[in-house]
Amino acid sequence: MREASYRLRRWLAGRMLPDSLQGRLTLVMVSGVLLTQLAGNVIWTAQRRAEAREEVKTAAQHLAHSASSAVRFFLSLPPNYRPLIIQQFREMGGTRFLVNINRAPVPVRPLKGRELADAALGQLLATLQEDLPGTPGLRVAFAWPERLRVDDGGVTLADLPESWTRHIMLARPAPVLLIQAELEPGHWLYLATLMPNPYFLETDNPLARDRLLLQALSLAAVLLVSILVVRWITRPLAALSDAATAFGKGENPPALPETGSREFVTTARAFEDMRKRIGRYMDDRERLFVSISHDLRTPIMRLKLRAELLDDDDLRGEFHDDLDELDMMVKGALQTVKDSDIHENATEIRLDALLGRMVRDAQLAGHEVSFAASGLTVTARPLALKRAIGNLLNNALQYGARVELAVGEDGGNIEIVVRDHGPGVPETALAGLGQPYVRLEHGRSRNGAGMGLGLSIARGIVQAHGGQLLLANAAGGGFRATIALPGAVFNPQ
Template identity: 60%
Template sequence: MSLEDWRPANAGDEVTGEPLQRASWLNRTFNRLLPGSLLARLALVMMLGVLASQALGTWFWAAQLRTRSNEEAREAARYIGYSAASALRFFQSLPANYRPLLIEQLREMGGTRFFVNVNHGPVDIKSVVDAPLAQSVVETLTTTLTQELPRLSTYRIGFAWPDELAVTEDGVTLSDLPDSWVQHTLLVKPRPAPILVIQAELESGDWLYLATLMPNPYFLDQANPLTRDKLALQLATLVAVLLLSLWVVRWLTRPLALLSEAAEAFGQGANPHLPESGSREYLNTAHAFHAMQARINRYLEDRERLFASISHDLRTPITRLKLRTEMLDDEHDRREFHEDLDELEMMVKGALQSVKDTDIHENRTAIRLDTLLNRLSEDAKMGGFEVAVAAAPITVLGKPLALKRAISNLIDNAIKYGQRAEVLLSNRDGETELTIRDYGPGVAEEALPTLFQPYVRLEHGKQTNQGGMGLGLGIARDIIHAHGGELTLANHPQGGLQVTITLPRTASMG
């Protein structure tokens, strides 16, 4: 058996099929969900990271604090249980008529850990504390007392607030007692703490009433670590970290925005200069951009000089050939030579004119397109042509001569090949839109893409304008592209050809 026979038949499909499709689907999903800009993506990732780490850290800290608080409360409950068991044993060993006397002496001496009272029955305690931590204390305390005093099986344990705490079966409350009885035992002012009440039935039938505080009187504050104050502190910290993160992300991505703006400006004919200050990586990028900019400028200058030299050098041999053609005896041959030489000379002039028209060296300035269109319309009307203009007052930033030459070429084509032209200038979706429609026969759909190619002319154009070279549309599109816009051709539904120019909102000034 060969290795090829051993390999499963669908092994290749499993590697390059479903997993790759799943990965591609995930990438498309993430791209749809994430914002488009790098600044927004980095800010979102950092924000989610900070939120996740803050939430995880807070949850872990709260869980640890709850566990520690529960352990401390249980240990305190066992300590109080041992003390309460000792007090119960002591009062259980006393004669019943001695107990009130001893309690009164203890109060006069300043009290003990417990506020002590003896009743003939259990006092109804209104327990208002139902936190899980308080319930854990009650359960631990009940277990401790049961282990220490197995003969006393009846206990009533609970927490109550001082202002609602009854101390006798006839309804006397803690607030009715003298301050000296409770000031050394219970915490009432200025911030009341929950009081733990233990009631146990002695063998004589009396109920011993013990009231005390937990070692940490405000232990219930630790039952919920996420208090309003702590949440406010966490929120303030989170906001500060997020603001700092956003500032750092913007600071890091600003050089990329500057590079993008410089590249767009350079593509539209300007010569931007990137600031050479910042990180090492940005400085390297700025130096590389400036070097590329210099190379492209040299290439454009060399190309213009090359075409000028070629045009100049070709004129002399073409002229000589024309002179020699005149010396031919055969009229037919002389006419054919003249036609070929005229065509060659026209192609040389057209190539040179194409370079000059697209490489117009001028500064960008504010241009009122509506004023420019009205002026071109008046010039056309003086020549006997009909041009209707409907233009909103729109100002763009661009090269005046270049834009004038591009729009003038399009209007000239419309009135030469379509008898008359309609021009509409408006703002649409934040972009400047200029449409020029003629009333000619239109163009076949399959021939529309070829109209931008040099020296391509349709039969209708050759018949209407025999002196054209088929360079106007290409030159106009190159100028519009240099301004960051688009030029498209389409047949109008009611007949004729429609040219649409869109300039981006960055080129628009109002």
């Protein structure tokens, strides 16, 4: 169970995380910015809503005190004077409240589901009950001005003169506060007004469109700067990777610039030092093997001449066999170094032309070889690649009656397949193939002069190109050697 969970996490990480360092750094920075913005918005929204709630309660309390004063004023008037006072208010241009006297409370369609409205109404009702303890009926509600009734006869707010409603009717509709108080039986005071902040309900949603747009623009700017910074940081690493890849393929890339961060400059200097040391090592290795070739051939030749002086023919033959084997081993070691260390520049190779010539040469020698054109090209060192393919083809011709060559493309890589119809290789021996001087029993019987270096040389050349040499038994019998090289390019011709 634990192993399955670990594999699942590995799979999810591989699917969700980008492959490149630039992609991963960008993802981390973008995620950090988004999480910071989200956390900041959550905290700010909570604080803003708490502040808006307190502001609305304070405004409602002050408004309730004003309404209480108006109710007490009308309670102090005789009932027959109240309409006259209301008319005077209207002729004077109105007051903060739109006032009316009705025989019964006017039905209102209140706002529902608004947290700030409910908080304001609660505070209003509590303050009114505190200021007017003897008032039997108090009703408070918020309603939209459209079709809002002002009396029990059906007159709406829109039917009143503009001079009466100029303190309530705004260009953009705002919720109207209605306070209805029973003065005496059959006399209800109707008060309509606006909150000090008429559009207070909008503060219930701090994430308004304009704020979201501003945050989106700021987030886009931060992300753009983050991506540019990540690219600026990772660009030297990409140059280092390209230089390492080119050096691994035997090319001679230009020296890395010692500019940028201190860490990159240190890494570039270390890479240049490593490249120089490896270059010196390769030169020393080549000189060493040339010296070995020169130094060993002379004593081997002297031993062969001295062996001719032996009287015993059998002993002389054994000496010659041992010296021939020693000479072959020296030549094989030198061949391994020279074949896997070919100094040439990489170029674009038309595989149809290269393999076609090799197939024709094999057919002229009497071998049965088939090949189908593919129209593919690859960037490689021509002589080295030809030598690697030639070693595989020679092995296939040596051990198989019929050979097939094929070229294909798989996942952006090019595959050159050499398949023979010979006896194949025991499964237990596949792991050791490609090692120097490793030869199987049927190889010794068919090719006694071989040294077991062909596959080793081919593998070294392929790996120097950044590819792989895959060896396996073919389905249906025979052996299959596949050269997988990166960077295949399709040739439309």
